[in-house]
Amino acid sequence: MRSLSDLLAESHIFSNREVLSPHFIPKKLLYRxxxxxxxxxxxxxxxxxxxxxxxxxxxxxxxxxxxxxxxxxxxxxxxxxxxxxxxxxxxxxxxxxxxxxxxxxxxxxxxxxxxxxxxxxxxxxxxxxxxxxxxxxxxxxxxxxxxxxxxxxxxxxxxxxxxxxxxxxxxxxxxxxxxxxxxxxxxxxxxxxxxxxxxAPYYATELYAILKDRSSTGFKKDIVDDEVLHYVAAAAAKEGGDARFSLKVLSKAGELAEEKEASRITMKEAEDAIKAAENEVVYDLVSTLPEHQKIVLYAIAMLTQSGGSYKKLTDGVDTYLFSGEVYNRYRSISNNMSKEAKSERWYRKYLSELEMQGLIISFESGKGIRGHTKLIKLLYPTQKMKDVLEGELFGVSKGGKPDGAAEDMLKSKARPLD
Ligand SMILES: Nc1ncnc2c1ncn2[C@@H]1O[C@H](COP(=O)(O)OP(=O)(O)O)[C@@H](O)[C@H]1O
Ligand SMILES: [Mg+2]
Known part of the structure; x- marks a missing residue:
């Protein structure tokens, strides 16, 4: 823990934090x-x-x-x-x-x-x-x-x-x-x-140039290597070519180095900052959803993790889920939470809302698989999604409890199905 006087002392990492903030609008906009x-x-x-x-x-x-x-x-x-x-x-x-x-x-x-x-x-x-x-x-x-x-x-x-x-x-x-x-x-x-x-999304090379430009005024001299900037740029390119994400990661990496009183930002801080920023992206998407949409999403994450019946049917690596099994799981989770599950009509609305938010994708299975049904796939990393949703729905903090804790908690609160 740093004392207040430490916190007020001049940073040895940042020369201008503001410039590295993703809200900062730079004087020159590259490639635009x-x-x-x-x-x-x-x-x-x-x-x-x-x-x-x-x-x-x-x-x-x-x-x-x-x-x-x-x-x-x-x-x-x-x-x-x-x-x-x-x-x-x-x-x-x-x-x-x-x-x-x-x-x-x-x-x-x-x-x-x-x-x-x-x-x-x-x-x-x-x-x-x-x-x-x-x-x-x-x-x-x-x-x-x-x-x-x-x-x-x-x-x-x-x-x-x-x-x-x-x-x-x-x-x-x-x-x-x-x-x-x-x-x-x-x-x-x-x-x-x-x-x-x-x-269009930015390419990694463009993100690199944006980061390079901002770090030259945001950080003190020799704080961050090109290797680190390239690494962060590549991660942000994968995250949809998002310049805001890349800047968030870079300033977070700076904060981590500062907390450790390290003399420079290494790959380790960059890696940790990427993980934190990825969680934040999922959190931002999920935290504002209405509760029942969160529960549907949680049902999708849980089934994705355990492997739905489509996976078993096709023997495949694909993690598509049947709409029906998701609905059933949604109902039993709601039940366990002592909440009344909404009708299937609402459930279909929730699915299209979640799809609109880019959290899932769904499509009709076509003929052959169980007649004609909707298939659903989660578009974000399953574990991250589960962590964030458990925090939101049950107040279980990330990493605070071992995996499955929320499920156990649910079971202990469970009441018989009506
Ligand atoms: N071409 C660019 N050159 C420099 N910085 C950029 C550029 N594009 C985006 N940024 C940085 O990324 C942040 C996010 O960009 P923003 O304009 O808010 O994106 P959008 O509105 O498309 O979500 C900006 O505040 C800015 O700091
Ligand atoms: Mg915008």
């Missing part, structure tokens, strides 16, 4: 010239007082979408005498039509943004504000898939263009979900996707 240019092109008409075409930006997490769009917004801030007004809206926080409208009003007409107005008042205020001097309003909706009533929101914002006599609205939507298109109402889809821009 084409993407930045595309975003500039979507915003340029607004700067000239014309309504441009809406843009939809998508790609996996950590591919630089938010950073690039914010970068262009910063550039635009310096341009004088423009009728363009921009709101950057993080839809993780502003996750409904009402909240988004409220956020826009409080960004631009703060005096009006007091409590008590309904969506209609906000809409009318926004429309008259745009008309006042032919403004072009650019709404940047980051993580747009988080908006609960998204079709309503898109409809409302695009309707402004037919309601105003002058000026207009341009939308820039951003999503981490590559399959997002499938969920949208066709009308919203055609409004939002007037133009689209895909962010």
């Amino acid at each position: 010239d084409r993407e930045i240019n595309n975003i500039e092109r979507a915003i340029a008409p607004a700067l000239k007082g014309e309504r441009g075409r809406n843009l939809f930006v998508y790609g996996k997490t950590g591919t630089g979408k938010t950073s690039c769009v914010r970068y262009v917004i910063e550039e635009v801030k310096g341009i004088p005498n423009t009728r363009a007004r921009i709101s950057f809206i993080n839809c993780r926080i502003y996750n409904s039509r009402f909240r988004v409208l409220n956020k826009i009003i409080s960004d631009h007409i703060p005096t009006y943004a007091k409590r008590g107005y309904g969506a209609v008042d906000l809409y009318e205020k926004l429309t008259s504000w745009i008309e006042e001097d032919n403004k072009i309003f650019v709404a940047v909706l980051d993580e747009i898939d988080m908006v609960k009533d998204l079709d309503d929101l898109i409809y409302t914002l695009t309707r402004i263009n037919s309601d105003v006599k002058a000026g207009g609205v341009t939308l820039i939507g951003i999503s981490n979900k590559v399959s997002f298109k499938d969920e949208l109402d066709p009308r919203s889809l055609s409004s939002l996707y007037e133009t689209e821009l895909v962010f």
Whole structure:
């Protein structure tokens, strides 16, 4: 344990922690010239007082979408005498039509943004504000898939263009979900996707360059070898080409070295930091799920570990599970937890939610295997998933209890099946 005075002393590892934080938006964004240019092109008409075409930006997490769009917004801030007004809206926080409208009003007409107005008042205020001097309003909706009533929101914002006599609205939507298109109402889809821009995952060599650049200002001199940077870059490339992940690992490795009072970051710290970051990824995905989805996922993890009946049937290494056996296991776990299991209809909804989150994949078996059934596969490492879910569902901390402890705990609480 380090004392408070140790903690306050200057770090011998970091020279600027902030630079290594995955939230830091660097001045220069490597390998994203084409993407930045595309975003500039979507915003340029607004700067000239014309309504441009809406843009939809998508790609996996950590591919630089938010950073690039914010970068262009910063550039635009310096341009004088423009009728363009921009709101950057993080839809993780502003996750409904009402909240988004409220956020826009409080960004631009703060005096009006007091409590008590309904969506209609906000809409009318926004429309008259745009008309006042032919403004072009650019709404940047980051993580747009988080908006609960998204079709309503898109409809409302695009309707402004037919309601105003002058000026207009341009939308820039951003999503981490590559399959997002499938969920949208066709009308919203055609409004939002007037133009689209895909962010590809970073290659290991690109991640290496990003890490190299950040570590040169984030760490003191000679703290981290190229070997370590290459290793972290390769791990992040495997994790979906995610720059955020790579930076998280690197700064975590720095913290581990600091805790040990080591003079530099070695492969050991990098390995430990990768493990911790992988657990965190699973935790972030799982912790916000509703309880019954967690239980379904836990049933999937448990069956995957013990080998479902498909594995036995096919003798194979594949770990597909039958939808029916997962449902049965879900029911018995719920029972053991003294919770009422939901109907199969709900269960099917849960499966599609879990699939949407990228946690599982499912498909129809086709003919031959037990007639026609759904097969399910877990997309994350089984043990990690189990550890995290046991923590979430039963409060069993990772590594705190031997494997199977939660199952034993469940059995001891078990009550007879009704
Ligand atoms: N091209 C890049 N050059 C430098 N750093 C980057 C680049 N792309 C991403 N990053 C870093 O990774 C972090 C995550 O990127 P972000 O833009 O939030 O990704 P996304 O929005 O696609 O999930 C950023 O804060 C930034 O620090
Ligand atoms: Mg983002």
